[in-house]
Structures are given as structure tokens and as C-alpha cells.
Amino acid sequence: MSLRIGFVGGGGIAGRHLQNLLSFPDVSVVAVADPAEDRAADFASRAGGRARSYADWRAMLDAGGVDALFVCTPPFAHGAPELAAAEAGIPFFVEKPLAADADTAEEIGRAVARADLVTAVGYHWRYLDTVEEARERLAERPARLVNGYWIDGTPPPAWWSKQDRSGGQFVEQTTHIFDLARLLVGEVDECHAYAGRTPREAHPDSDVAECSTAALRFASGAVGSISSTCLLHWPHRIGLNLFGDGVAVELTEHELMVDVGAGRPVRGAQGDPFVREDRDFVDAVMEGENRIRAPYAEALETHRLTFAALRSAAEGRPVRPGEDRR
Numbered sequence: 001m002s003l004r005i006g007f008v009g010g011g012g013i014a015g016r017h018l019q020n021l022l023s024f025p026d027v028s029v030v031a032v033a034d035p036a037e038d039r040a041a042d043f044a045s046r047a048g049g050r051a052r053s054y055a056d057w058r059a060m061l062d063a064g065g066v067d068a069l070f071v072c073t074p075p076f077a078h079g080a081p082e083l084a085a086a087e088a089g090i091p092f093f094v095e096k097p098l099a100a101d102a103d104t105a106e107e108i109g110r111a112v113a114r115a116d117l118v119t120a121v122g123y124h125w126r127y128l129d130t131v132e133e134a135r136e137r138l139a140e141r142p143a144r145l146v147n148g149y150w151i152d153g154t155p156p157p158a159w160w161s162k163q164d165r166s167g168g169q170f171v172e173q174t175t176h177i178f179d180l181a182r183l184l185v186g187e188v189d190e191c192h193a194y195a196g197r198t199p200r201e202a203h204p205d206s207d208v209a210e211c212s213t214a215a216l217r218f219a220s221g222a223v224g225s226i227s228s229t230c231l232l233h234w235p236h237r238i239g240l241n242l243f244g245d246g247v248a249v250e251l252t253e254h255e256l257m258v259d260v261g262a263g264r265p266v267r268g269a270q271g272d273p274f275v276r277e278d279r280d281f282v283d284a285v286m287e288g289e290n291r292i293r294a295p296y297a298e299a300l301e302t303h304r305l306t307f308a309a310l311r312s313a314a315e316g317r318p319v320r321p322g323e324d325r326r
Helices: 012-022 037-046 057-063 080-088 102-115 129-140 175-185 273-285 296-315
Strands: 003-008 027-033 052-054 068-071 092-094 119-121 145-153 188-196 211-218 223-232 237-244 247-251 255-259 266-268
Touching (some): 003 012, 003 057, 012 027, 012 037, 012 068, 027 037, 037 052, 057 080, 080 092, 080 102, 119 273, 129 175, 129 247, 145 175, 175 223, 175 237, 211 296
Parallel strands (some): 003 027, 027 052, 068 092
Antiparallel strands (some): 145 237, 237 247, 247 255, 255 266
């Protein structure tokens, strides 16, 4: 049996998933929908010539023949495709962030729960073998202090620099670090965030904060902070540092360092976390063992945390994640 997969969105991250799926013998990529028709046609051709291209995802779903979806759209375009998939009972993998706002993700979350649907979200850091090792190292000596960073440049898409289109840097990029903190330290009881923005000649139409920081109080009693900026022109520091009783752990997407007072040994991550997350989704849909590490409900908790940080910065007060859940 071959799992027939359709794509909503045919951009760069969709192409990475396509490459993985084409290596799976039990998968066929049969359709792609993208409003940029040339991009959709190119994506379909890269799928081995077996995929049909559409300008509208609704037409793709109406045509039938799709067993599962990969939703790889910009943040502002989330919502309707996922809701339609849930109504039709079609499992889906969706790239982070879940949406550019809080309410859309909550609505999708309720629809997924009603449909009891297999879902996965692209928090691929959860599939790093270095993250697995960090969890083991911290099991007996839990983290008590957490410092996270996403210190980088401004991505080129015009939508990224508009708050209502991307959700801002906390939501669109730093969500990976918030998610990793939740995974390794636990839930956050409260956050108090600040954000700043000044006019930038190179980005005159931008209305997202170019600097933001959130202080976090975890349910475990740990404390920490996560900071972001898009002022640079290169990725300077992206990762999470954790400190427990006699142990310091530094994680990036590519490396792990564990310091127990005997030097600073560094090892690189092994394997491709994107392949692992795609394989787990396919296996779960095909009624194999469900090993998905970030189903929609779990990713929604991270989305609530990032939006608690945004609300705190906007209102100038501490905010509990999900306190205004609808």
C-alpha cells in the first residue's frame, strides 16, 4: 500500500519534506496546491511527474485521491486548509508556527480533537539525537536556569516583517527555542516579556519587534529567559543553555556540549531530524506505532506560550500561557 500525500504550499520547506518522502518506498506524492502556479508545476515535476498541480488547495481536496496532507504555508495562510482536512478526516503534517495569531490555532486544535485525527507539527529539533541525550543528562539533575537565544537576521520574505502575517520573531522563529525549553524543563507558569522596535532604513515597512526578551517561571521552579533579535545579517547564536546541579548543557541545532567540570566536550548531531519526523508521521497514518513527538495538541501548548510572551510585551504585565484561551 502506498500513502498518497498532497501538499498545500510548494516553497522551500515543502521541498525539503518532498525530498524525504520521495525516499520512502511506501509513499506517493500525488498533488500540490500553490497560488504561484509556476512553483506548483515545478514542485509537481520534482515529485517524479506523478503529481497534479493546483492553484487552489480546495480544488485539490475536491479532486480526491489524497490520504494525508503536508501544510507548508506562511503563518498567515494557516487555518482554512487544516480545518477542511479535519472535517474530511484527512491526517495532516503542518509546519510551524501553527498560525500568525492565537485564535486560529485554538480553533484548529478543537477541530483536530473532535476528529481524533493523526497530526504532526514541524518542531524538528525534538528529533535531534543531541536533544535526546540532553534529556537523559538532565533527568537526574534537572535544569534550574535556562537561557535561550535566536540572534539572527531578517528573513527576506515581505510577509515576515509584518506582525499580522508572521506573528513576529518569537512566533515565527524563536518558537523552536520555546518548544525546546518546554520539552527539557517543563511547562511555564508565567512569563513577563519586553519588546522594542525602532525604524530601520533597510526595512521601512516592518512593524515587528526587532528585539524581544521573555523572563520565564517554570512549574518546576526553574527560571529562565529567551531572547530574540533580527538586527544582524547572519545567524549569530541560536540555541538553548541549561544549568542544573553540577551540569551545564548547551544545545544548538547542530551541536551538544555537556560540561560537568571536566572540560567542554562538543559533539555534532547525527542523522536528519526532518527525515525522522516525516517517517514518524507516515508510520502513524499507516496505522503503525505512533511515535510522533509533536502532535497538534502538544504544539498548541508552545503556541500558547509564545503568544503569552507577545501579550505580556504588549500589555506590560506578567501573563500565564493560555489564560485567555477561547
